[in-house]
Amino acid sequence: MIRISILTSALFLLASIANTSGIRDVHRMLVKEKTDGINRDNKQVPKLGETFAFAKHFQDNMVLQKAPARANIYGFSSALGQQVIAQMRTPSHQYYYSTTVQQSPSPNIGVWSFSLDPIEANVTVSINVHSEQGELAIRNVIFGDVWICSGQSNMQFTIVMMLNASQELADARNYPNIRIMTVAEAQSDTPLHDLVSIEEHWTSPSSATIGGPAWSFFSAVCWLYGKAIHKELGYPIGLVSTTWGGTPIKAWSSPEALAECGVTSNTAKNQPPEYESYVKQLPPAERAKLSGPETNSVLWNAMVYPLLGMTIYGTLWYQ
Secondary structure, three states: OOEEOOOOOHHHHHHHHOOHHHHHHHHHOOOOOOOOOOOOOHHHOOOOOOOOEEOOOOOOOOEEEOOOOOOEEEEEEOOOOOEEEEEEEOOOOEEEEEEEOEEOOOOOOEEEEEEOOOOOOOOEEEEEEEEOOEEEEEEEEEEEEEEEEEEOHHHHOEHHHOOOHHHHHHHHHHOOOEEEEEEOOOOOOOOOOOOOOEEEEEEOOOOOOOOOOOOOOOEHHHHHHHHHHHHHHOOOEEEEEEEOOOOOHHHHOOHHHHHHOOOOOOOOOOOOHHHHHHHHOOOHHHHHOOOOOOOOOHHHHHHHHHHOOOOOOEEEEEO
């Protein structure tokens, strides 16, 4: 079951990150610019289904949603109708599954998927998938709760930018059963079946894996929330960060949601006068770094829609 968590303790978490004026500064000063190729439209995304592969977010070291849910795993193949067989090995049992490659709603994309048996928390498994096209495997997969953390600059704000960053970095190695992944920034005019790329692949926490460059990885709010519930619940937590600072909510919203809200224009709304004044005094290169994409649904299409087939416990959203 997907549960949407509204964090009533958001202010408490922010107090751990920076003071109030610092948050305002952070919100205004998005100084990270991704390398060329991240900000791409769907025309530059390679066609899926040309090879036999898992969807990009199924990797070694990941967390799958625990029982009572039946976690989905899936991928792509060009061989429509071909049989695909999966084997999941736990320490005490082996499970077998069979399916065929189905045509997706998009041309040239064949999809295979499996709904796994419910597996209790803390069980580690390996999964092999076979077809005439080859064999795929993911290892060191553990079952727990999976959370997706998404949003704008406050969610993208990274651990290295915290006031107590050195403490958090040193403490990270004590939580091997928290697993983290960061989606790379990307945009698309149409919904994508797979992520364009991944900023940081599934991994256990360490000073290096949670201490990436500012605005890169890993999200401070996502980490603090995940660590808190892991300590309370005592079983593995998977955290997927998919964020882009300086972006409007309409870029993150599905076309259906925007239609329900009566949003039809792609014109950016005016910012407050003080923000406009602040931006005008910046050098051109700095001004360019303050804004992400503003077109309706482009981040939903590239950074949220590809994750919809993943079985999760809940989501966090923070502007």
